[in-house]
Amino acid sequence: MSTLKAVRGTRDLLPPETELWNFVEETARRVFARYNFGEIRTPVFEDTQLFARGVGEETDIVSKEMYTWEDRARAQSEKAQSLTLRPENTAGVVRAYIEHKLGETGLLQKLYYIGPQFRRERPQKGRYRQFYQIGAEVIGPPSAGSESPLRDAEVLEMLATLLDELGITGWHLEINSVGSAMDRPRYVAALREALGPVKHLMCEDNQRRAETNPLRVLDSKDPGDQEIIDKLPKIADFLDESSKAHFAAVCAALNACGVPYTVNPRLVRGLDYYTRTTFEFTHGGLGAQNALLGGGRYDGLSEIIGGPKAPGIGFAMGEDRLILTLEAQAAARTNLADAYVAPMGEGLNPAALKLARELRRAGLRVELGDGGFRLKKSFEMGNKLARKIVLFGEDEQQSGILTVKDFASGEQVKVPRADIVPVLRK
RNA sequence: GCGGCUAUAGUUCAGCGGCAGAACGCCUGACUGUGGCUCAGGAUGUCGUGGGUUCGAUCCCCACUAGCCGCCCCA
Numbered sequence: 001m002s003t004l005k006a007v008r009g010t011r012d013l014l015p016p017e018t019e020l021w022n023f024v025e026e027t028a029r030r031v032f033a034r035y036n037f038g039e040i041r042t043p044v045f046e047d048t049q050l051f052a053r054g055v056g057e058e059t060d061i062v063s064k065e066m067y068t069w070e071d072r073a074r075a076q077s078e079k080a081q082s083l084t085l086r087p088e089n090t091a092g093v094v095r096a097y098i099e100h101k102l103g104e105t106g107l108l109q110k111l112y113y114i115g116p117q118f119r120r121e122r123p124q125k126g127r128y129r130q131f132y133q134i135g136a137e138v139i140g141p142p143s144a145g146s147e148s149p150l151r152d153a154e155v156l157e158m159l160a161t162l163l164d165e166l167g168i169t170g171w172h173l174e175i176n177s178v179g180s181a182m183d184r185p186r187y188v189a190a191l192r193e194a195l196g197p198v199k200h201l202m203c204e205d206n207q208r209r210a211e212t213n214p215l216r217v218l219d220s221k222d223p224g225d226q227e228i229i230d231k232l233p234k235i236a237d238f239l240d241e242s243s244k245a246h247f248a249a250v251c252a253a254l255n256a257c258g259v260p261y262t263v264n265p266r267l268v269r270g271l272d273y274y275t276r277t278t279f280e281f282t283h284g285g286l287g288a289q290n291a292l293l294g295g296g297r298y299d300g301l302s303e304i305i306g307g308p309k310a311p312g313i314g315f316a317m318g319e320d321r322l323i324l325t326l327e328a329q330a331a332a333r334t335n336l337a338d339a340y341v342a343p344m345g346e347g348l349n350p351a352a353l354k355l356a357r358e359l360r361r362a363g364l365r366v367e368l369g370d371g372g373f374r375l376k377k378s379f380e381m382g383n384k385l386a387r388k389i390v391l392f393g394e395d396e397q398q399s400g401i402l403t404v405k406d407f408a409s410g411e412q413v414k415v416p417r418a419d420i421v422p423v424l425r426k
Numbered sequence: 427g428c429g430g431c432u433a434u435a436g437u438u439c440a441g442c443g444g445c446a447g448a449a450c451g452c453c454u455g456a457c458u459g460u461g462g463c464u465c466a467g468g469a470u471g472u473c474g475u476g477g478g479u480u481c482g483a484u485c486c487c488c489a490c491u492a493g494c495c496g497c498c499c500c501a
Contacts, residue, residue, distance in 0.1 A: 005492080059499090059500090064427075065499080065500090119500085121499080122427075123493080123494095124493095125494070125495080131501080269500090292501080293501060294500085315501090318500095321501075375458085375459050375460060376457075376461075379459095379460050379461035379462090382461070383462060384461090391460085393459070395459090405460075410461090412460085
């Protein structure tokens with residue numbers, strides 16, 4: 001019988017790597033808090049219809065990458081419900097916004113989430129079937145200013161700050177506008193028209209895209225097709241006046257606060273709900289999966305899933321990939337305990353636990369050895385696990401004077417038990 | 427979903443149709459209340475799983491599974 005393993009595309013996160021995950025999440029929470037975002041936690045599974053309608057029936061995510069199953073009907077009168085593990089979190093947040101009538105507050109809702117998402121894709125480095133995203137959404141009624149380009153710029157500025165505080169160097173921001181819900185169909189129609197006579201000259205993939213999703217032709221990497229792509233209509237020429245002004249205002253605000261970016265007229269996003277501003281932060285050294293995070297504005301999403309008019313903008317950051325770049329950038333951090341308490345003799349174990357308890361209650365990070373170890377072994381273990389060792393033998397117990405040795409300096413001192421905490425803290 | 431590469435000790439990897447190897451790590455001792463460095467010794471294992479070829483397979487062949495890389499797509 002084969003041994004049980006984590007299923008394909010899932011994995012365990014173990015120390016010390018989890019230290020890095022906590023660092024990322026704590027940093028994100030700290031930064032979001034400064035912008036007055038609050039945390040939202042939505043269920044990991046939802047009615048399949050939410051994603052089908054919200055994300056778009058025709059997207060790959062919905063058509064072939066979802067974990068979907070029929071829930072059991074509890075009674076004969078009840079129909080089995082189709083449920084799906086969330087492939088992304090924006091639809092869930094907007095559903096919660098509608099369900100709890102958050103628009104009725106008249107205020108902008110600024111919500112962030114941190115949690116697992118699920119897509120049934122072929123696993124690769126930085127791409128897992130259970131993956132983790134950190135994201136945030138700014139959503140609200142138009143009267144609260146939810147359509148303002150200032151919101152877009154503020155979110156982008158916040159992300160630049162977050163990446164800086166995470167210590168990510170060399171990130172790159174690309175932005176674009178895909179126009180309003182009215183502009184986009186006009187542009188897609190023009191694209192189809194322009195592609196008609198030339199698509200047979202392009203690679204197989206692009207011929208297929210020209211049919212199924214012409215927008216995707218734009219970010220094709222095929223070198224032979226670049227010349228044709230460059231001559232295709234630009235979406236910027238199809239934006240109405242208000243979309244143009246909106247995008248210009250986003251850029252102006254970014255310029256004002258010195259956040260570097262480039263406008264990429266080919267940046268289209270895969271999800272159907274995006275309108276106007278779209279953006280992506282990328283990082284080299286991630287191979288083909290070079291996007292650290294992406295997002296955009298979704299002025300019509302709430303209405304698509306049956307809610308009130310509630311324009312919004314948000315992003316999702318791939319935490320797995322972020323960790324990869326951090327690991328590549330920084331040497332693995334060692335996490336030594338402050339002290340290794342070494343009882344010398346099994347009879348001293350209970351008293352050693354009491355000592356360790358006192359030190360831990362004082363806030364120290366403490367490893368506790370075992371009186372069954374020989375002294376040499378205590379030192380070997382202590383040297384691997386902690387910065388200092390505290391010897392606790394008969395002498396020490398009776399005299400109340402503890403022996404402390406610093407592994408780095410080799411210095412050894414005798415310290416009265418009452419004074420030990422500051423010595424260990426050094 | 428498609429293509430390529432890979433799978434051997436705790437880890438990183440070498441290797442060969444005929445008893446399974448190295449380095450690091452681990453254990454023991456030199457050193458019985460003193461770690462790191464050094465030296466001497468020791469144990470590593472269903473060679474991913476299942477079939478096939480063969481006197482004999484860890485090695486060759488097939489399938490499966492998993493990982494990595496790329497494609498599709500996407501954060």
